[in-house]
Amino acid sequence: xxxxxxxxxxxxxxxxxxxxxxxxxxxxxxxxxxxxxxxxxxxxxxxxxxxxxxxxxxxxxxxxxxxxxxxxxxxxxxxxxxxxxxxxxxxxxxxxxxxxxxxxxxxxxxxxxxxxxxxxxxxxxxxxxxxxxxxxxxxxxxxxxxxxxxxxxxxxxxxxxxxxxxxxxxxxxxxxxxxxxxxxxxxxxxxxxxxxxxxxxxxxxxxxxxxxxxxxxxxxxxxxxxxxxxxxxxxxxxxxxxxx
Amino acid sequence: xxxxxxxxxxxxxxxxxxxxxxxxxxxxxxxxxxxxxxxxxxxxxxxxxxxxxxxxxxxxxxxxxxxxxxxxxxxxxxxxxxxxxxxxxxxxxxxxxxxxxxxxxxxxxxxxxxxxxxxxxxxxxxxxxxxxxxxxxxxxxxxxxxxxxxxxxxxxxxxxxxxxxxxxxxxxxxxxxxxxxxxxxxxxxxxxxxxxxxxxxxxxxxxxxxxxxxxxxxxxxxxxxxxxxxxxxxxxxxxxxxxxxxxxxxxxxxxxxxxxxxxxxxxxxxxxxxxxxxxxxxxxxxxxxxxxxxxxxxxxxxxxxxxxxxxxxxxxxxxxxxxxxxxxxxxxxxxxxxxxxxxxxxxxxxxxxxxxxxxxxxxxxxxxxxxxxxxxxxxxxxxxxxxxxx
Numbered sequence: 353x354x355x356x357x358x359x360x361x362x363x364x365x366x367x368x369x370x371x372x373x374x375x376x377x378x379x380x381x382x383x384x385x386x387x388x389x390x391x392x393x394x395x396x397x398x399x400x401x402x403x404x405x406x407x408x409x410x411x412x413x414x415x416x417x418x419x420x421x422x423x424x425x426x427x428x429x430x431x432x433x434x435x436x437x438x439x440x441x442x443x444x445x446x447x448x449x450x451x452x453x454x455x456x457x458x459x460x461x462x463x464x465x466x467x468x469x470x471x472x473x474x475x476x477x478x479x480x481x482x483x484x485x486x487x488x489x490x491x492x493x494x495x496x497x498x499x500x501x502x503x504x505x506x507x508x509x510x511x512x513x514x515x516x517x518x519x520x521x522x523x524x525x526x527x528x529x530x531x532x533x534x535x536x537x538x539x540x541x542x543x544x545x546x547x548x549x550x551x552x553x554x555x556x557x558x559x560x561x562x563x564x565x566x567x568x569x570x571x572x573x574x575x576x577x578x579x580x581x582x583x584x585x586x587x588x589x590x591x592x593x594x595x596x
Numbered sequence: 597x598x599x600x601x602x603x604x605x606x607x608x609x610x611x612x613x614x615x616x617x618x619x620x621x622x623x624x625x626x627x628x629x630x631x632x633x634x635x636x637x638x639x640x641x642x643x644x645x646x647x648x649x650x651x652x653x654x655x656x657x658x659x660x661x662x663x664x665x666x667x668x669x670x671x672x673x674x675x676x677x678x679x680x681x682x683x684x685x686x687x688x689x690x691x692x693x694x695x696x697x698x699x700x701x702x703x704x705x706x707x708x709x710x711x712x713x714x715x716x717x718x719x720x721x722x723x724x725x726x727x728x729x730x731x732x733x734x735x736x737x738x739x740x741x742x743x744x745x746x747x748x749x750x751x752x753x754x755x756x757x758x759x760x761x762x763x764x765x766x767x768x769x770x771x772x773x774x775x776x777x778x779x780x781x782x783x784x785x786x787x788x789x790x791x792x793x794x795x796x797x798x799x800x801x802x803x804x805x806x807x808x809x810x811x812x813x814x815x816x817x818x819x820x821x822x823x824x825x826x827x828x829x830x831x832x833x834x835x836x837x838x839x840x841x842x843x844x845x846x847x848x849x850x851x852x853x854x855x856x857x858x859x860x861x862x863x864x865x866x867x868x869x870x871x872x873x874x875x876x877x878x879x880x881x882x883x884x885x886x887x888x889x890x891x892x893x894x895x896x897x898x899x900x901x902x903x904x905x906x907x908x909x910x911x912x913x914x915x916x917x918x919x920x921x922x923x924x925x926x927x928x929x930x931x932x933x934x935x936x937x938x939x940x941x942x943x944x945x946x947x948x949x950x951x952x953x954x955x956x957x958x959x960x961x962x963x964x965x966x967x968x969x970x971x972x973x974x975x976x977x978x979x980x981x982x983x984x985x986x
Contacts, residue, residue: 395915521921568885571770573932576778578944579728 363546367512368443375425375443380550382421383516383524386414394520403455406520414450415439418514422448447511454517460528460547463515464540612676613662621681622656628672628679630711633704633789642671678960686717686804701797705789709799709810712788717804719938719969720782722958726950727941732780732806734834735761742802744837751849754834755856768884769858771932772823776830782808783826783935785816786968800829807833818924819933820887827854855894858886865898872901872909874916888913888922939971
């Protein structure tokens with residue numbers, strides 16, 4: 353159980369040990385922060401018909417936010433993958449890999465990675481199986497990226513994928529973490545061996561769903577008081593009611 | 597239709613034109629021309645007479661021939677009977693209405709708007725012959741006239757007085773347009789001038805037996821802007837006897853009135869955040885039925901934020917709007933902000949046997965015009981010529 357009362361799963365405890373609850377909250381906060389920063393980029397762009405100014409910087413922002421929040425968790429370290437322009441967080445030898453899988457309500461299990469998939473992604477996620485053998489990622493992350501080592505790493509299940517959907521208007525719609533395998537790099541097909549939804553991220557500032565508040569019109573709507581006139585009414589008023 | 601039918605129709609029309617001539621009302625010709633948005637020269641050319649002749653017809657110096665009357669009816673899209681005297685006709689000069697801005701509005705468009713209000717009054721008058729409408733309940737209003745000395749000259753104080761008068765002393769006003777209608781004001785929301793309606797903007801007049809407020813559909817895309825506009829026009833009605841269209845001081849006063857009516861200073865202060873948090877302002881706006889823009893202005897007005905923060909807030913809001921992150925809510929989802937009084941009155945009269953066709957005949961209007969003013973959609977399928985382009 354974490355401090356907000358959410359149950360910490362057995363899977364998370366196996367992957368991250370005692371820091372699992374803290375890490376889960378940090379990941380959710382990192383995604384909310386990443387959204388906030390990407391939103392600023394989007395708003396600053398003043399682009400009306402595209403959200404590219406949100407999605408493109410998000411590719412980098414997500415890593416920075418993850419380093420800032422998840423990297424501060426007890427026992428976390430920050431690493432530089434070879435061939436990647438960004439940093440990743442590793443906790444107890446397990447790398448957290450963020451993936452914005454959709455901008456809408458697409459089910460996460462139906463989402464595909466942009467394809468063809470980048471080398472780093474392919475190396476990190478290709479052929480991953482939930483395994484118990486803990487191998488070092490150092491050779492890949494800091495060494496030469498030997499294909500045999502990469503295969504071994506992938507098979508060892510050393511990567512936890514943080515998958516989330518977000519857009520400028522709605523904020524972070526859904527976020528998950530789990531064991532994902534890239535089964536077809538050409539087509540971006542992903543298979544989830546384990547998937548767990550993360551608790552709701554922090555509230556999205558300045559944009560998002562309509563505010564949950566009592567609306568101004570939440571009051572009875574009074575009908576106009578109308579009645580048919582009687583002939584007597586008309587004869588009483590006759591003679592002075594118009595401006596001919 | 598056979599040639600015999602056509603001849604009979606033609607004869608009927610000629611007889612109508614001849615009978616209308618005996619009661620020809622020059623003011624109706626002017627009204628029809630204004631409604632059509634045409635200049636005298638344009639109508640004269642269509643009818644095939646010199647411009648001076650049309651001027652003489654409108655001044656009553658001379659009268660058109662029956663065939664010319666038919667031409668006029670055709671050119672101005674009204675029935676020939678439209679030109680007959682005998683129906684209530686409240687004259688409204690365009691200068692007697694509060695137009696917000698004259699920059700984008702041509703004289704023809706303002707005349708068209710004034711003629712539209714005349715028609716709104718005629719329709720109201722026809723319905724009031726049958727249906728008892730709510731009495732006009734404005735401070736100082738009696739016998740068709742508004743005594744403005746009954747209200748404080750200060751716009752904010754006048755707004756507070758109106759709230760007191762209408763028993764709306766605390767909290768948000770939930771249904772502003774309905775509240776105005778239930779107090780006997782006539783409010784309309786139609787594209788009375790087609791695509792030019794947006795240029796005319798909202799306006800109002802208290803020169804008729806019932807005050808009329810005309811709201812325009814372009815502002816109805818945003819319910820908060822729509823409500824502010826309605827409150828702004830109420831301000832003009834109550835504060836400004838002498839209309840000075842687009843006078844910046846009158847416009848400012850009407851804005852102050854609207855802000856105080858919708859968000860009274862003493863009540864809203866406690867709800868405003870200490871800094872310009874747009875999300876927090878959005879929630880306050882949803883609670884009070886006002887835009888974030890007006891709340892940003894209110895924050896500065898009440899000294900809650902600095903001038904620099906105020907400017908940054910607007911800039912930020914503009915950016916959010918541009919990128920579609922602060923979408924406006926159209927008025928359609930708010931029945932209390934859509935006028936219904938005239939439509940409801942007709943519905944009641946219809947239940948007692950009045951038909952649209954009868955009412956249109958009484959007013960001498962084309963049926964589509966009556967539908968437009970009543971806010972009744974024409975459900976009949978549209979007929980179009982298809983096939984060869986001949």
